[in-house]
Amino acid sequence: MNNTPLLKINNLTVTYPLNSEGSDVLKALDNISLKVNSGQIIGIVGESGAGKSTIGKAILGLLDPPAKLVSGEIRFLGNSLVGLSEAQFESLRGNQIGYIYQNPMTALNPVLTIGEQVTEAIEANTNMRGKNAREYAIQLLERADVSFAEDRLQKYPHQLSGGLCQRIVFAIAIAAKPKLIIADEPTTALDVTVQSSVLQTLIKLSQEEDIAIILITHDIGVVSETCDYVYVLRNGKHIEQGATVQVLEKPMQEYTRSLMASVPLIEKRLHRFALPNEGKMEGISTHLGYLQEDRKEDFSSNKTILKVTNISKTFYTPSTLFKPKEAFKAVRNVSFSVNRGETVGIVGESGSGKSTIGRMILGLEDITEGNVVYKGKDINSITNSEERLAHYLSIQCIFQDPYSSLNPRMTAGENITYGLKIHKLIDPKNAKSLAQDLMVLVGLQRQDADKLPHSFSGGERQRIGIARALGYRPDFIFCDEPTSALDVSVQANLLNLLKDLQEQFSLTLLFVSHDLAVIRQMCDRVIVMKDGEALENGSNENIFEQPKHAYTRSLLDAMPKFQGLAQS
Amino acid sequence: MIDYKKKLVTLSLQIKSIFSGHPIAIAGLIGFVIFVLTALLAPWIAPQNPYDLMVLDIMDGLLPPLSKLGNGTTSWLGTDAVGRDILSAVMYGLRLSLFVAFMATTVGSIIGVFLGLLAAVKGGWVESVIMRAVDLKVSFPGILLALMMLAIFGTGVDKIIYALIIGVWASKARLTRSSALSEMQKEYIDAARISAIPNWRIMLKFLLPNSIAPVLVMIPMSLSGCIGAEATLSFLGVGVPITEPSLGLLIANGNDYLLSGKWWISIFPGVVLVSLVLCINVVADRIREHNNPFLKSMNMQ
Numbered sequence: 001m002n003n004t005p006l007l008k009i010n011n012l013t014v015t016y017p018l019n020s021e022g023s024d025v026l027k028a029l030d031n032i033s034l035k036v037n038s039g040q041i042i043g044i045v046g047e048s049g050a051g052k053s054t055i056g057k058a059i060l061g062l063l064d065p066p067a068k069l070v071s072g073e074i075r076f077l078g079n080s081l082v083g084l085s086e087a088q089f090e091s092l093r094g095n096q097i098g099y100i101y102q103n104p105m106t107a108l109n110p111v112l113t114i115g116e117q118v119t120e121a122i123e124a125n126t127n128m129r130g131k132n133a134r135e136y137a138i139q140l141l142e143r144a145d146v147s148f149a150e151d152r153l154q155k156y157p158h159q160l161s162g163g164l165c166q167r168i169v170f171a172i173a174i175a176a177k178p179k180l181i182i183a184d185e186p187t188t189a190l191d192v193t194v195q196s197s198v199l200q201t202l203i204k205l206s207q208e209e210d211i212a213i214i215l216i217t218h219d220i221g222v223v224s225e226t227c228d229y230v231y232v233l234r235n236g237k238h239i240e241q242g243a244t245v246q247v248l249e250k251p252m253q254e255y256t257r258s259l260m261a262s263v264p265l266i267e268k269r270l271h272r273f274a275l276p277n278e279g280k281m282e283g284i285s286t287h288l289g290y291l292q293e294d295r296k297e298d299f300s301s302n303k304t305i306l307k308v309t310n311i312s313k314t315f316y317t318p319s320t321l322f323k324p325k326e327a328f329k330a331v332r333n334v335s336f337s338v339n340r341g342e343t344v345g346i347v348g349e350s351g352s353g354k355s356t357i358g359r360m361i362l363g364l365e366d367i368t369e370g371n372v373v374y375k376g377k378d379i380n381s382i383t384n385s386e387e388r389l390a391h392y393l394s395i396q397c398i399f400q401d402p403y404s405s406l407n408p409r410m411t412a413g414e415n416i417t418y419g420l421k422i423h424k425l426i427d428p429k430n431a432k433s434l435a436q437d438l439m440v441l442v443g444l445q446r447q448d449a450d451k452l453p454h455s456f457s458g459g460e461r462q463r464i465g466i467a468r469a470l471g472y473r474p475d476f477i478f479c480d481e482p483t484s485a486l487d488v489s490v491q492a493n494l495l496n497l498l499k500d501l502q503e504q505f506s507l508t509l510l511f512v513s514h515d516l517a518v519i520r521q522m523c524d525r526v527i528v529m530k531d532g533e534a535l536e537n538g539s540n541e542n543i544f545e546q547p548k549h550a551y552t553r554s555l556l557d558a559m560p561k562f563q564g565l566a567q568s
Numbered sequence: 569m570i571d572y573k574k575k576l577v578t579l580s581l582q583i584k585s586i587f588s589g590h591p592i593a594i595a596g597l598i599g600f601v602i603f604v605l606t607a608l609l610a611p612w613i614a615p616q617n618p619y620d621l622m623v624l625d626i627m628d629g630l631l632p633p634l635s636k637l638g639n640g641t642t643s644w645l646g647t648d649a650v651g652r653d654i655l656s657a658v659m660y661g662l663r664l665s666l667f668v669a670f671m672a673t674t675v676g677s678i679i680g681v682f683l684g685l686l687a688a689v690k691g692g693w694v695e696s697v698i699m700r701a702v703d704l705k706v707s708f709p710g711i712l713l714a715l716m717m718l719a720i721f722g723t724g725v726d727k728i729i730y731a732l733i734i735g736v737w738a739s740k741a742r743l744t745r746s747s748a749l750s751e752m753q754k755e756y757i758d759a760a761r762i763s764a765i766p767n768w769r770i771m772l773k774f775l776l777p778n779s780i781a782p783v784l785v786m787i788p789m790s791l792s793g794c795i796g797a798e799a800t801l802s803f804l805g806v807g808v809p810i811t812e813p814s815l816g817l818l819i820a821n822g823n824d825y826l827l828s829g830k831w832w833i834s835i836f837p838g839v840v841l842v843s844l845v846l847c848i849n850v851v852a853d854r855i856r857e858h859n860n861p862f863l864k865s866m867n868m869q
Contacts, residue, residue: 405754
């Protein structure tokens, strides 16, 4: 055993200039030190803006200008990496330090076959050529758990799944037998079942090839399954470090504790996330009457509010001269019903048709077959236009992408009240104060109603989206992955808000997510979907504790296990 | 309700951020402003009204620059065959050329943007009809189309504006449609649709402000294109009527005298035309560069 660590970073500071003179700077990394021993997997955890990716880039000399390495040292095998020339870095990258990107589809070259790309990496870094290189390529793919390795060599990236592509990226990364691999969110773009097996491969490679791995991720579950040692960063500053179990379960710092409390658990359902410093909401009185009007109906009685019977959706590719149109069934014969006041979750991997169901209920997509009955009436059968409008407006939606769900040219307040004014639900004179009240209701500042969307963060924009939906006094809100674009602490706050609003306004929620843990925390009943079919439909406890369908079980097994904070 | 003062401040800041540090673009902008002011103020600052036949004296015909006229004034840029002061004629010509180009660009862009939005929102046969019309227009050489139009409808200031509008609208429609289509993928449009906001409001309040930026960037280009096209048509004699000479017509007038050494009749309007188009193009290039981060980053390296 030698005592020199494989990689050692001391007091690293990286800055971005905030103005053209460079007098004002943003410290992307502030005095960061870390150490990696050979064969060790360390995790770097933090929310967006924490500077996790900047560390990886700084090690390889890949900082994008105008970012600047101001001070500190990086030593790899005892040699300093600070101030190396581009040529020296090039002999290091790929050869001794590998890099794995977040999205395998963009990391691979779409016009070259897998074989060409793997052998290219081999020929660049070793003496093997021709047949030898090809045999070595097959070996590498097999080591990275790529099935049918020999056949895959002729394939192009688009013919393979995301998980397979990521494995091929692994194979390329280990071609030159590097000592260290920096993996930047390697599984974020993958579905949960794929994620767990890809992580297994990563661990196996680390052990068999004795490669140290720096795993950069925002996902606490992934860290708890893979890493030996964890660093927690926030806004470029070091918060906490230590053995994984210790940091995740008995964190010393306030920030780490609140971060861990925000992680939705799959093991048990909590009433709400126990966030330490959640601000108490300022009361509103002016427009509460408007918002709560028509809500006298008893919502404790389990009346069905929405009934979906055998709906299907078929998409067609446009027919051309050479090819007839092709049908793709996104949703097949799905039936379910939602009772007043409850939250029903639809969970499934990408392409399972879960969002399409919601879009059909909202009227954004035509229903190919079957029908949707809301409050006892099929929307398409209502002839009275006023009744039809009221019906429409009582179903609202919270969208997935906070960065595109608000009109960028309208202020937050206008975004919230524009439709209300159009439909004359409110007096235009009251629009502004109603918008302000709604802003307060969703936990934003009253005066921020005059700001344009670009001055809000993702979580705040999502709150504006919720305020917009509430303005219509809906009974039913379709939540389309409302937190998938947000950091985990922001997600926890938002989910708490949704629960509060649901109680206050007796809302019924249909909650779509790919994240089982979020569904576990939010929903009373759960529908599991795969390839357009509803496989299982049951209560929260039944689905998560006694899953019947094999697919549900495999989904649950694939979830990274994180026990949550130790109870003290 | 709208705070115009605040908007004016933001606009001037925006103009400053576009032009600061780019001396050539600033020079272009100043030049363009001077040309526009000259055109607007021509009736008051021109030494002579070139349309008023009473002030023209045939005895002053074909005088070189800096000559004294019969009424004792100096003709700085010389006179043409009928004794018209070239400086005054150029000022009035500039006025007409700019008017025609402004009208054609504005009306053409409005029509184009509207049709582009309509195509994007309606889809189906409406979109097909509009976009095939665009294809048809684009497949003709612009100048040929304008010549045909003018041959059919006759000449006149209004007719040439129509002919230029035909040239302007198609590219704007195509551009607006493509940027509106990408906006329509965004969730705020879905949010408006589930709130049953009527299509025309979605077009005006949601799509228009968010998809018009690329069209605005193209407008200066189209303005200089229209000035050039109008000059070409007038030079060919199918443009503005001979009684209201534009820059192109002035150049055509002097064309016959070029070989006999009377160069000033054509050259001065020509110089003004070239510098006007140059000024606009320099400004247009800068605006385009400012709005396209890709071009900007290429310049930085």
